Amino acid sequence: MSSNKINKKSIARIAAVQAIYQNILQNNDDMDDIMQNVLSFYRNDSSITNLTGNLKISLSISHFKILVKSVFENINKLDEIIDNHLTNDKDPAHMPILLRALLRAGIYELLFYPTTPAKVVINEYTDIANDMLNGYEIGFVNSVLDTIAKEKNKIS
Numbered sequence: 001m002s003s004n005k006i007n008k009k010s011i012a013r014i015a016a017v018q019a020i021y022q023n024i025l026q027n028n029d030d031m032d033d034i035m036q037n038v039l040s041f042y043r044n045d046s047s048i049t050n051l052t053g054n055l056k057i058s059l060s061i062s063h064f065k066i067l068v069k070s071v072f073e074n075i076n077k078l079d080e081i082i083d084n085h086l087t088n089d090k091d092p093a094h095m096p097i098l099l100r101a102l103l104r105a106g107i108y109e110l111l112f113y114p115t116t117p118a119k120v121v122i123n124e125y126t127d128i129a130n131d132m133l134n135g136y137e138i139g140f141v142n143s144v145l146d147t148i149a150k151e152k153n154k155i156s
Contacts, residue, residue, distance in 0.1 A: 009063050
């Protein structure tokens with residue numbers, strides 16, 4: 001019988017996007033509080049079982065915490081990178097919150113996790129985008145992350 005288990009880092013990435021999204025939505029600078037709220041959801045077996053049936057979900061807490069804290073510490077640089085990849089007719093203030101949260105996490109991993117291949121990061125965040133965003137936004141995530149991976153040495 002095959003196991004219905006998802007990679008712990010994949011779940012950590014999803015949870016990180018959720019925490020970053022919550023930070024933007026609530027305009028809450030207390031990332032420790034936000035991280036604890038997100039972690040409590042993933043630790044609560046009943047809430048996850050109700051959503052997933054028999055799928056086994058656990059996350060890499062260390063990857064989650066490092067990613068969220070690092071994004072928060074580098075938020076201005078990440079937003080500058082995101083805004084520089086918008087076309088001239090796009091106003092950064094009108095970017096959907098979830099799209100910005102996902103790009104912040106993906107760009108951070110591309111630039112500052114040298115042991116994770118760019119292709120893995122791009123695929124992971126494109127998959128997350130596929131589950132959370134619409135068609136245009138999915139393509140935008142893929143395009144921005146791919147461009148940043150190619151420009152990585154100039155940016156970081």
